[in-house]
Amino acid sequence: MALPRPRGDITFSPATVREHPAFPPVRTTPSPLPDAKTLHKRKIFQHRKTPPLHFSVGGRLSSWPAYASAQAILQNRKPCSTTDKTGARDKPTLTVAKPRYLEQLEDYLRKELLLLDMTKDNAEELKLQPYREIFEFFIEDFKTYKPLLSSIKNAYEVALAHFREKIRSLEPLKAMLVTVSEDCNEKILAIRAEERYEIKMLKKEKLNLLKLIDKKNEEKMSLQTQVTNLRKNLAEEYLHFLNERDARKILIADLNELRYQREDMSLAQSPDVCREDPVKLTLALKMCRQDLTRTQKELNTMKANFGDVVPRRDFEMQEKKNKALLEMTESLKTDYEEIRKEYDTLLQIHMTIVKDRDEFYTELQEIQRTSTPRPDWTKCEGVISGGQERWRFLSQGKSSDQLVDVLLEEIGAGLLRERETFQGLGIAEDIPEFLRTEGFIRNKKLSKKEVVDIIKDVWKERMAEEQKEKTSTLGQFFLNYLQKRFGEASAMDWSYTIFENVRLFHSNEVMKQFHDILTGLVKENVFLDQKELESYLLKELTTADNQNEGSLTLDQFSTVLKTAFPLKTEEQIQELLDVAKDPLEELDIIYYRILFAEDEMGVSGPFVHKLWSQAQSEKQAYLLDLETELGANKMAEITPGQLRQALTSIDPSLDEQTLDNYVSQAFNTPIAELDANTLEEVEVLLAHLQTGNIKRMGPRELEPSS
Numbered sequence: 001m002a003l004p005r006p007r008g009d010i011t012f013s014p015a016t017v018r019e020h021p022a023f024p025p026v027r028t029t030p031s032p033l034p035d036a037k038t039l040h041k042r043k044i045f046q047h048r049k050t051p052p053l054h055f056s057v058g059g060r061l062s063s064w065p066a067y068a069s070a071q072a073i074l075q076n077r078k079p080c081s082t083t084d085k086t087g088a089r090d091k092p093t094l095t096v097a098k099p100r101y102l103e104q105l106e107d108y109l110r111k112e113l114l115l116l117d118m119t120k121d122n123a124e125e126l127k128l129q130p131y132r133e134i135f136e137f138f139i140e141d142f143k144t145y146k147p148l149l150s151s152i153k154n155a156y157e158v159a160l161a162h163f164r165e166k167i168r169s170l171e172p173l174k175a176m177l178v179t180v181s182e183d184c185n186e187k188i189l190a191i192r193a194e195e196r197y198e199i200k201m202l203k204k205e206k207l208n209l210l211k212l213i214d215k216k217n218e219e220k221m222s223l224q225t226q227v228t229n230l231r232k233n234l235a236e237e238y239l240h241f242l243n244e245r246d247a248r249k250i251l252i253a254d255l256n257e258l259r260y261q262r263e264d265m266s267l268a269q270s271p272d273v274c275r276e277d278p279v280k281l282t283l284a285l286k287m288c289r290q291d292l293t294r295t296q297k298e299l300n301t302m303k304a305n306f307g308d309v310v311p312r313r314d315f316e317m318q319e320k321k322n323k324a325l326l327e328m329t330e331s332l333k334t335d336y337e338e339i340r341k342e343y344d345t346l347l348q349i350h351m352t353i354v355k356d357r358d359e360f361y362t363e364l365q366e367i368q369r370t371s372t373p374r375p376d377w378t379k380c381e382g383v384i385s386g387g388q389e390r391w392r393f394l395s396q397g398k399s400s401d402q403l404v405d406v407l408l409e410e411i412g413a414g415l416l417r418e419r420e421t422f423q424g425l426g427i428a429e430d431i432p433e434f435l436r437t438e439g440f441i442r443n444k445k446l447s448k449k450e451v452v453d454i455i456k457d458v459w460k461e462r463m464a465e466e467q468k469e470k471t472s473t474l475g476q477f478f479l480n481y482l483q484k485r486f487g488e489a490s491a492m493d494w495s496y497t498i499f500e501n502v503r504l505f506h507s508n509e510v511m512k513q514f515h516d517i518l519t520g521l522v523k524e525n526v527f528l529d530q531k532e533l534e535s536y537l538l539k540e541l542t543t544a545d546n547q548n549e550g551s552l553t554l555d556q557f558s559t560v561l562k563t564a565f566p567l568k569t570e571e572q573i574q575e576l577l578d579v580a581k582d583p584l585e586e587l588d589i590i591y592y593r594i595l596f597a598e599d600e601m602g603v604s605g606p607f608v609h610k611l612w613s614q615a616q617s618e619k620q621a622y623l624l625d626l627e628t629e630l631g632a633n634k635m636a637e638i639t640p641g642q643l644r645q646a647l648t649s650i651d652p653s654l655d656e657q658t659l660d661n662y663v664s665q666a667f668n669t670p671i672a673e674l675d676a677n678t679l680e681e682v683e684v685l686l687a688h689l690q691t692g693n694i695k696r697m698g699p700r701e702l703e704p705s706s
Contacts, residue, residue: 182400412504422496434479434495444497451501510602523692540564541592554588579610625650637679653698665692
C-alpha cells in the first residue's frame with residue numbers, strides 16, 4: 001500500500017524520506033555493526049524515535065522554533081490550489097509545536113546534567129559527556145548526515161585532546177617557573193641581608209674609629225697640657241732652688257763670721273795667747289787672710305760659672321720624663337697616621353659599597369619588575385585532599401622550596417594511585433634483583449602507612465638475620481622477604497609498588513633511608529649503627545634507672561650521657577640535655593623512654609634526630625682529620641698501607657679488626673683480596689668512607705712538645 005502524499009506544495013528529498021520514521025529505511029551503503037554502547041543508547045531511546053518530523057518547503061528539515069514562529073500550516077488545503085490572500089487572512093493560523101524528539105533530548109540532557117557532581121576537579125569534562133551523547137544520538141538517527149556529523153565530532157575531539165596534551169606539557173613549565181622565581185627571590189633576599197649586614201658592620205666600625213680618633217685627640221690635648229704644666233713646675237722648682245742656694249750661701253757666710261768672731265774672742269780671753277809669738281800670729285793671720293781671699297775668689301768663680309746650673313739628679317729625672325713624652329708623642333703621631341690611612345681606605349670602601357648598593361638596588365628593582373610574584377600557597381587548600389586542615393599541617397614551618405616538594409609528593413601520590421600497572425625495567429645484570437623483570441606489573445596501590453609497616457617488618461627480619469649470619473645484600477633479602485610473605489607470583493607487584501612509593505616520598509625518613517640503602521647511596525651498616533646507637537643509649541639509661549620508673553633526674557641523665565659518650569664535648573652534651581628536657585616540665589626530670597618513641601609513620605623524635613646529627617658531625621670531623629693527614633692533594637694515589645698508617649695516626653685506639661674494615665670499605669674490596677700495591681685516589685677513598693659507617697674509637701694523642 002502506497003503512502004499518501006502530503007497535501008500542498010511540500011516535496012520530500014531522499015534524505016528526508018530516509019530520516020522520517022513513517023518511511024521504511026533506505027540503505028545506500030552497508031552500515032557497520034553497532035557496539036554495546038550504541039545498542040544501549042538505542043534501547044534507552046527506542047520509544048523516543050517515533051515523534052513526527054516537521055518539514056519545510058523543498059523537503060528540508062524544519063528549523064524550529066524560528067520556523068514555527070514565522071510559518072503556519074493551513075488545514076484542508078487542496079493540492080495545486082491558488083493562494084487566497086483573503087481567505088488566508090480570515091482563517092486562523094496554528095503554531096507548530098516543539099518536536100517531541102527535541103523535547104525528549106532536552107529532558108535527557110537536563111537529567112544527565114543534574115546527576116553530575118559539579119564539585120569535582122574535572123566537572124567541566126564530565127559536563128561535556130551528556131552533550132557528546134546527544135550528538136551521538138543525532139549522528140545515529142540522521143544517517144544521511146552521519147559522515148559529516150561524525151567528522152565534526154572527531155575534529156572537536158581531536159582539538160580537545162590536543163589542548164589537553166598541551167596543558168599537560170605546560171604544567172611542568174609552570175612548576176619550573178615557580179621554582180626559578182623562588183630561587184631568584186631567595187638570592188635577592190640573601191644579597192639584601194648580606195648588604196644590610198655589611199653596611200651595619202661598616203657603620204659600627206666607622207663609629208668605633210671616630211670614637212678612637214676623638215679619644216686619641218683627647219689624649220694628645222691631655223699630654224700637651226701635662227707638658228705645659230711640667231714646664232711651669234720646672235720653672236717654679238728652678239726658682240725655688242735658686243732661692244735656696246742663695247739662702248744657703250748667706251747662711252754659710254753668717255756661720256763663718258760667727259766662727260771667726262768666736263775664735264777671736266777665745267784668743268783674747270785665753271791666757272796662753274800672750275805667751276804666743278806676735279810675729280807668728282801675725283804671719284798666721286796673714287796666711288789665713290790670703291787663704292780666705294783665694295777661697296772667696298774660687299767661690300765667686302764657681303758662682304759665676306755654675307749659678308744657672310741645675311742639679312744632675314733633677315736634670316736626669318727631667319730628661320727621662322721628656323724622653324718618655326717624646327716617645328709617646330711619636331707613637332701618637334704614628335697611630336694617628338695609621339688611623340688616617342685606615343679612614344681613607346674605609347672611606348674608599350664605603351664609596352665602593354655605596355656604588356655597588358646602588359647597582360644592586362637598580363638590579364633588584366629590575367628583577368622585581370620582571371619577576372613572577374610570590375605564589376599564594378593558600379590556593380592549594382582546595383586542591384590537596386584533606387582540605388584546609390591537612391594543608392596547614394603539611395605546610396607548617398616549611399619554606400617555598402619545601403612546599404614545592406610537598407606539592408610534588410601530593411601530585412605524584414595522586415598519579416601513583418591512578419596507575420594500574422608499571423613497566424618492568426628488564427632482566428639485565430645492572431638492574432637490581434628486586435626490580436629484575438619484564439612486562440607489566442600490577443600496582444598494589446598501597447598507602448604510606450602500609451609501606452612504612454612493611455619496611456619496618458623488613459628491617460626487623462633483616463636485623464634478626466644480622467645477629468645470625470649475613471648471607472645476602474639488602475636487595476636480595478627484600479625480594480626473598482616479599483616472595484616468602486606474598487608469594488613468588490605477586491612478589492614483583494609488591495616490590496615495584498613499594499619502590500615507587502619510597503622513591504616518591506622523600507619527606508618520610510623511613511622511606512628515604514630505605515630508598516638510599518636500596519639504591520646504594522648509603523651503606524646498610526649506617527642504619528644498623530644508628531639502631532645500635534639508640535639501643536645502647538637506652539640500655540645505659542635503663543641500667544641507671546634503679547627503680548625502673550622510666551624517668552631520671554637531669555644530673556643522672558647528664559652523667560649517663562657523659563659515661564656512654566666519653567668523646568662528646570660539653571657543648572654536645574648540653575645540646576642533648578636541652579633537646580631531652582621538656583620545656584613545659586618545671587621539675588628537672590626526664591622521661592627517657594619517651595625520647596626513643598616513634599609515631600605511626602616511623603618518624604623519630606627530636607632527641608634521636610639530634611643524636612644522629614651529632615654522629616654525622618663527628619663523622620665529618622673524623623674524615624676531615626683523615627684528609628688532612630693524607631695530604632692536601634685529593635688526586636694523589638695511596639696504598640692500603642698508607643691509609644692504614646694515616647688511620648692509626650689520627651685514631652690510635654683503633655683495633656686491628658676495625659682498621660681492616662675501614663681499609664676494606666675505603667677500597668671497596670674485601671681485605672683478603674686487597675693487594676698491598678693497590679693504588680686509589682684520596683678523593684675516591686673518602687667518598688667510599690662517606691657512604692659507610694666510620695667513627696672515632698678513642699681520643700687523638702697530642703704530640704709531645706719539644
